[in-house]
Amino acid sequence: MNYSIIFKMLSMVLWVMALAFSACTGVSLLYGASPLESEAMPSWICVIALCVMLAFALYLPSRNAPKKLFKKEAMCVVGLGWIIASAVGSLPYALILGCGFPDAFFESTSGLTTTGSSVFSSFADFPHSLMFWRCLSHWIGGMGVLVFFVAILSFMGSGGRILYASESSANAGGGIETARIQSGIFKILALYLGVSALCLAAFKLCGMGWFDGVCHMFSAVATGGFSVYENGMAHYDSNAVYWATTFFMFVGGVSFMPMLAAIGGDFKKLASNTEFRTYSAILLVSTAAVAAFIAQDFRSASDWGEAITKAAFESVSLMTTTGFAGIDYGTWLPATHAIFFVLIIIGGCAGSTSGGLKVSRAVAAFKIACNEVEKSFRPRVVRNISVNGKSLDDSDIKSVLSHCAIFFGLSLCATVLLAILEPDMSLEGTLSAAIACLNNIGPGFAEVGPSKNFGFFGDSSKIISAFLMITGRLEFYAILVLFLPSLWKKFQ
Secondary structure (H helix, E strand, C coil), X not given: CCHHHHHHHHHHHHHHHXXXXXXXXXXXXXXXXXXXXXXXXXXXXXXXXXXXXXXXXHHHHHCCCCCCCCHHHXXXXXXXXXXXXXXXXXHHHHHHHCCCHHHHHHHHHHHHCCCCCCCCCCCCCCCHHHHHHHHHHHHHHHHCHHHHHHHHCHHHCCHHHHHHHHHHCHHHHCCCCCCCHHHHHHHHHHHHHHHHHHHHHHHHHCCCCHHHHHHHHHHHHCCCCCCCCCCHHHHCCCHHHHHHHHXXXXXXXXXXXXXXXXXXXXXXXXXXXXXXXXXXXXXXXXXXXXXXXXXXXXXXXXXXXXXXHHHHHHHHHHHCCCCCCCCCHHHCCHHHHHXXXXXHHHCCCCCCCCCCCCHHHHHHXXXXXXXXXXXXXXXXXXXXXXXXXXXXXHHHHHHHHHHHHHHHHHHHHHHHHHHHHCCCCCHHHHHHHHHHHHCCCCCCCHHHCCCCCCCCCCHHHHHHHHHHHHHHHCCCHHHHHHHCHHHHHHHC
16 A cells, blocks of 8 residues: 555645635635624634645655555545545534534535535524535535546546546446546536536526525535525525526536537437436436326425426435425425435436436446346347446446445445434434435435434434445445455455
């Protein structure tokens, strides 16, 4: 293990965090007349100073680190980087609000992993700068802190491609295949910034102020879900806001690579993409089904227009694992809960900012299952299984099935563990809490539904839930390697 390159990369994590905190300090200065901001300013200076000192402490012994990065080191950097970023990101909550570490770590991790779950039911004690950090953490985590590094670090060479694939789940959907990794990442960042700018413009046209627009842009584009209001998008009571948010959540759930091709004029690549077509079809069908159910329910909608608006918003919000609050779907018919449960399991497209199993894996798993069923009564038939025009070989099939097995295994273990730690929770609440954290969704059902939060969790449950968020965001392996050193030989 080459520890010097690991230290060097982790120092860059801290530099990015210091830069983000500096932006929050600027917001604090902008709203400096507020008593809350006056009290928050010393805390921001402290966390920036701490980040800088820790960054230097890690960088100095690694100045002469070799330029070559192997997969073993990349996996280690990814896992440790997210844990360190989440821990450092918890400091503003702890210092400004005076809350305990479990609460602060949960909130910070939820932000950086774009989960959107919260332990806070009121934002009365939140200064603008802390609210800004809360939403900014989504935007940073949406692309992944380490992806930003790949875009600016020339010394990584081919190791950049390894690091990107490890963090962004590009292996599930093709990822960047060019040797010039920096060029590819810069294109993705340009697209990310462009979509962010368009989202902000749309929110401004819908009547949001600059602060609200920027914060909600961070959450929508990154498919995060944090809002500056306790009731989320319901605060605006505007169909225009709902539809604008729905559109940009949908975009956030699409793989960036086909989108880049479409922007470059190759619309066929996006239109013919199996994952994109399946993703769009699932959302259209689920929206229609949910709208049909809630249109019958006088508590939820008085007409089809309102029903479609609410159904589209919640379907896209949950499938893209954004989880914006705004509509209490917990009061809707049980049939809608079943639809939503399927959506949160599937998640968005691979290579997007969303979580979940990913549509490409769901499609592959479905085709594999159908093929096995056919083999049971037609053993001589050989079918070619393909996704996005790529035939799946034995290693691809093994990868899909192992990922699904790990996901459902971890979901079961997490459910059992939370049930032990939180014995008063219902089975629906416990199961949805585990899946909401592991799939980076945000809200669940029952006790952790859209109108509730995770504040009632005990300290142990909050820490475990935070690690579930990180594990799900990194698609298991980077975290498993950290805690199971015996597995390192498999990633040499």
